[in-house]
Amino acid sequence: MNSMLWPTYDAPGDLTAIEAVPLTDRGLPESTYSLLSRAASLWPDRVAVSVLPDAARWEQPAERTFRELLADVHRVANLLHGLGVDRGDAVALLSPNCDELVTATLAAQLAGIAAPINPGLSPDHITQLLNRSGARVLVAAGPELDPGVWQTAREIASRGEVDALLVLRPTAGDGAAEPLAAIGDVRLGYLSAMAQDEPAFGFAGVEPTGSDLAAVFHTGGTTGTPKLAAHTHANEVSDAWMIAANGLLDEASTVFAALPLFHVNALVVTVLSPLFKGQRVVWAGPQGYRDADLYGCFWRLVERYRIAAMSSVPTVYALLAGCPVDADITSLRFALVGASPLPQAVRESFETHTGVALVEGYGLTEATCASARSFPYAPRPGAVGQRLPYQQVKTVEISASGEWVDLPHGAVGILAIKGPTVFPGYVTGRSSEGRLLLDGLGKLRDGWLDTGDLARIDADGFVHLAGRAKDLIIRGGHNIDPALIEDALLSHPDVTAAQAVGRPDPHAGEVPVAFVTVAPGATATAAELRDWARANVAEQAAAPKSVTVLEAMPVTDVGKPYxxxxxxxxxxxxxxxxxxxxxxxxxxxxxxxxxxxxxxxxxxxxxxxxxxxxxxxxxxxxxxxxxxx
Structure with a gap:
């Protein structure tokens, strides 16, 4: 194994030796396209992806080798290029996971910029994200794959929001595709059919460099306005390498993937990182971990495909801890967990039930994906992990005037991160030449990212979270902007103020709840306001579990909501x-x-x-x- 590309990285003490070699000397590929091309060159006939049509057909995957995956990416990227997608143009992706979505995502990063969107958002919210990214090409689930998403895509296209609508079919779809009714002047067709005659052995456009944008991911933030965090190719490749560099997995290891591809974890951890060592990825069906049938066959699936690692959220591991182990799962070396706090009881029940170590991690979209991870054989109780190589971490106190004061090890403060994975900024518009304009919006200072999370850092670089300075509600790993709930409640004529927060929940980690004040003489009850909010929020996951009416909202000494x-x-x-x-x-x-x-x-x-x-x-x-x- 190449010692320059793959240093020893098995324990906390390895960090110093790794960083003695500059990252620029490690020989990382320049772009995600270079990373895929490298894998196809080294392991052309090895299976790259095995995609399940659904949990019921877990033994009937659609499979492609690395050579075939690269050829398909070339075809789709050349199609996008022919549709006018240039290096600075975004391609929106709106679909549950399927075989073609993996291809489309990588192809969008080759031809232009991938802009994945959560298909569970409202049409208006999706339109806002499209407009913010400037995407005029939309890749979306078709009527066979997801009728609801297809209806949303058609509605958006019929309003003239896009010039082309490329349609995805289900994994291993049988028979002729359902005919698509025309939508005005929109270029419309099934992605695979439109791309089949495109060149498969190269890209007709200009290949991306490390400094080019690879993707824009929407993230919660603290206002109702969609925020798009930009990633460069260098951001994604370096973070994927940091994840792949651990010595727990080798080239023969198989990774299980079931998180949605609009989430950075799915892209970086289960698409890009396995490319470094030519690892096979087994993808769940379109419902992912939300497919109830998956839990009835999960351990047999692990045995069938010899799964070595998986990545999910605490809620999933709580469910798996209750599934009888009816198969040989000795291939499963560890399971990654992140996105929301891991209750100790979930850790204990899963590890006792399966004998598999849970490896906790920490990250955020603005730092590409992962910034810290723990070690299965060197536990550090209370920590979410040690900082990853070449990422610096510190805690700071931010004064009322905005000045940063560095804090010593062990002191609780705002967690800040610096390094090659820190994003270049949020999308704020487009230049006269059509390029995306970026701004840190106050989150970046001299290369340091203000994560908005409270933490303390020990002398070995392990991060111990101590709460969130930001207000995002994290429900089962899904970020919910409280402003969505607050805006819905404020639209009720009786409501004078509204605040939404997360209430601890044993299954989802947090569920949204809201507190309101109402006008004198108002008659609306808490139950009526809860139903109003549920009917008016932009996404169903944000529907509050309860609404509490207060006489007054708690505020700080200067009158700000507390x-x-x-x-x-x-x-x-x-x-x-x-x-x-x-x-x-x-x-x-x-x-x-x-x-x-x-x-x-x-x-x-x-x-x-x-x-x-x-x-x-x-x-x-x-x-x-x-x-x-």
Whole structure:
């Protein structure tokens, strides 16, 4: 194995030796296209992707070698180039996962810029993202693959928002494709049929360089306006290498993928990173981990394909911990977990049930994907992982005037990241030449990224999260912008103020809840306002579980909304519900401490701590017992 490309990286102590060699000397491919081309050159006849049509047909995948994958990417990229897609042009992708979506995503990065969009968003929200990216070509799920997404794509195209609509069929689709009714002057057709006669042995346009944009991913942020975080090819290749550099997986390893491709984890961890070592990726069907049938066959699937690694969110591992292990799963060396806090009870139940280590990680879209990971054989309790090679981390205190003050190891502050994976900025518009304009919007300072997360960092570079300074609600790994909920509630004539926060949940990590104040004499009830919000939010995942009417919103000394107090109240409510049958509990308080929330449980004598631990173990909650005297 090439020691320059693959240094020893098995334990926390390896970091110093790795960074003694500059990253520029590692010989990384310049672009995601170069990375794919390298894989096709080294392992042309090895299976690259095995895509399941759905969980019921888990033994009938559609498979392509690295040579075939590259040829298909060439065809689609040449089609996009012929449609006028240039280096600075975005191609929007709106579809659940399927075999063709993997190709289309890589081809969009070769011909122009990939702009994946969550198909669960409302048509208006999708249109905003299209307009922000400037995409005039839309690749979308067709009527056979997802009728709902197809209807949305047709509606958008009929309004003149795109010039071309390229349609995806289901993986291993049988029979003739359903005819597509014309949509005005929009160029319309099935992607595979339109691309089949395009050149397969090269790209007709200009190949991307490391500094060119590869993708723009939408991210939550703190306002209702869509924010598109841009990634360069160098961002994605370097982060994919940092993930692949671990010594736990070799060229013969197989990776399982089921997260949606509009999420950076799916792209970087399960598309790009395996290309470095020629690893096979087995993709779940279009519903991914949301396919209930997947859990009935999951362990047999692991045995059938000799899965060595997988990546998901805590909710999935909680479900798998309850699935009987009915197969030989000794091939599964570790399972990556991230996107939301990992409850200790979920870790314990999954690892005890399967014997497979959960490897926690941390990252965010603005730093491409991953910035820290843990080690299965060198646990660091309470940490989400050690910083990845060539990424610097620190904590800072940001003053009222915006000045940054660096904090020492062990001090809690805003987590900041610097290095080759930090994004160049958010898309703010287009230049007169049609290029995307980028701006850090206050998140970048001298190359450092303000993550908005509170953390402390120990002397070995391990990151210990201590809460979120930003307000995103993370439901099962899905980012929910609270402004979506707040705007929906503020559209009700009785509501005078609205704030949405996450309430701890044993299954989803967090679920959205809202707090409102209403006008004097208003008659709307909390239940009516909850139903109003559910009917008016832009995406169903953001529908609040509850709405609470307050006399006044908590505010800071300068009159700004104080969400930590609301998160504390939501946490108190979750704990009260979980301990409803415990007679010894006298009172539960939600407290804000060091920027985080702690549930303080006041109990009469006789309450056993083990009982509380059992009741709250699956919740991502910090709690403590206090005796009532």
């Amino acid at each position: 969400k930590p107090a609301l998160r504390a109240e939501a946490t108190r409510d979750a704990v009260v519900a979980a301990l409803a049958g415990v007679d010894e509990v006298a009172e539960v308080r939600g407290l804000v401490e060091d920027g985080g929330v702690v549930a303080e449980i006041e109990a009469t004598t006789g309450l056993e701590e083990a009982l509380v631990k059992d009741a709250l173990g699956s919740f991502p909650i910090a709690w403590r017992l206090a005796s009532r005297t």
